[in-house]
Amino acid sequence: MPKVKPVPDGMHSVTPHLVCAGAADAIEFYKKAFNATEVGRLAGPQGKLMHAMIRICDSAVMLVDEFPDCGSFGPRSLKGSPVTIHLYVEDVDAFVKRAVAAGAKITMPVDDMFWGDRYGKLEDSFGHHWSVATHIRDVSPEEMKQAMQKMGG
Numbered sequence: 001m002p003k004v005k006p007v008p009d010g011m012h013s014v015t016p017h018l019v020c021a022g023a024a025d026a027i028e029f030y031k032k033a034f035n036a037t038e039v040g041r042l043a044g045p046q047g048k049l050m051h052a053m054i055r056i057c058d059s060a061v062m063l064v065d066e067f068p069d070c071g072s073f074g075p076r077s078l079k080g081s082p083v084t085i086h087l088y089v090e091d092v093d094a095f096v097k098r099a100v101a102a103g104a105k106i107t108m109p110v111d112d113m114f115w116g117d118r119y120g121k122l123e124d125s126f127g128h129h130w131s132v133a134t135h136i137r138d139v140s141p142e143e144m145k146q147a148m149q150k151m152g153g
Contacts, residue, residue: 010060016085017062019074020126023049026063029125030054033102034087034095036061057089075127084121084129092118092134099124099132114147115139 007013020026023041030036034056041052048065055061066074075081089095096110103125110120110132117133124130139147 010055012059015060015062017064018126018128019064019066019072020128021066021074021076022126023052023063023065026124026126027052027054029102030056030061033099033104033124035098056087061085075129081127081129084131086131086133088133088135090134092120092132095132096120096122099130104130112136114151115144 018026027036027038027041031038031054036054036056039053039055039060042050044050048067049063050065052063053060054063064072066072066077068077087095092110096104096106099122100106104122106120107123107129108119108121108131110118113119113133116135116137116139118136119131119133122130122132
């Protein structure tokens, strides 16, 4: 019998698992906004998604519907989220433009940052927070420290 891989092919050690009020709608949003592809979904008896998976660039993201009886709530029900999911993409400006056209809200405009990324932040239609970046230059730790000090950090 072949040995089973502890981390399956196509997966990373850390995988976001998002609770969404309307996970099926969230899948459609992520397809439009983030150019995600749907990997699969498992609907329960009432049609709510018990499990779903999409792929954004090279990473899997799992989704599930809210199940209040089980203590499972999305950011809208919780009045916000303390979590930000970070995405590295080829073209941050084009990515953010597409996401906004699909309904995402810019919470920090894209700009060149002292640590070498062109970077911005979004809130998606379901209340999840995303930071999005394209690495544009390599910065040494010393340069980064000097830039932070200039900012008063």
